[in-house]
Amino acid sequence: MVSVTSVHLDASHTGGADLLFPIRSTFLPRQDGEFPRGWTGTRCMNTPFSHLFAAAAFACACLPAAHAEGDAAAGKLLYAARCAACHSLQFNGVGPTHKNLIGRRAGTAAGYDYSAALKQATVVWDPSSLLRWLADPETFIPGQRMSISIPDAQQRADIVAYLQLVAGPQAPTPAPLEK
Ligand code: HEC
Numbered sequence: 001m002v003s004v005t006s007v008h009l010d011a012s013h014t015g016g017a018d019l020l021f022p023i024r025s026t027f028l029p030r031q032d033g034e035f036p037r038g039w040t041g042t043r044c045m046n047t048p049f050s051h052l053f054a055a056a057a058f059a060c061a062c063l064p065a066a067h068a069e070g071d072a073a074a075g076k077l078l079y080a081a082r083c084a085a086c087h088s089l090q091f092n093g094v095g096p097t098h099k100n101l102i103g104r105r106a107g108t109a110a111g112y113d114y115s116a117a118l119k120q121a122t123v124v125w126d127p128s129s130l131l132r133w134l135a136d137p138e139t140f141i142p143g144q145r146m147s148i149s150i151p152d153a154q155q156r157a158d159i160v161a162y163l164q165l166v167a168g169p170q171a172p173t174p175a176p177l178e179k
Contacts (some may be wrong), residue, residue, distance in 0.1 A: 070161025
């Protein structure tokens, strides 16, 4: 406000039609530099609301990212409680090994007898595909055989953060496949 007013006052010294006319006509409703009655009030009505909308949009845009921040330490405990009955980081069990899971194409752990759905899937396991799989395996790859899901978004993020630490590719990553 203060800076806009001083721009106007400076411009008035030049006299006549000045270069600042577009600015003045946009920001200052009257040429004598006085704000008409109610003008400040109108600004006060509009400004906070537009700021509120901007803040709300910003918060909405940031929320998923905030949720995606996984805690690997929490994920380690969750992995032990929710995954380790069927999976290991070393070998195949009820489920396929998670050794080198990150960057691996679905359905390709050597020696594991996958469902046809997983063998045919073109998914590559990375944080985003793992989050979708854990949210609902059957929706993500219909016909698969893993019977559990992790409904809580924070728990999914924690588990994936842990897997990124312990199940990353230890061999050179193969050429990326189409998802
Ligand atoms: C009750 C046993 C069971 C539990 C518990 C389980 N899974 Fe599975 N999981 C499976 C089976 C069985 C498959 C193979 C599915 C198929 O072939 O369709 C599988 C497949 C997977 C795959 C695909 C791997 C690949 O090689 O393509 C991932 C990733 C996975 N599970 C992650 C997890 C995570 C993370 C957890 C813990 C939150 C978990 N699973 C818990 C049984 C289980």
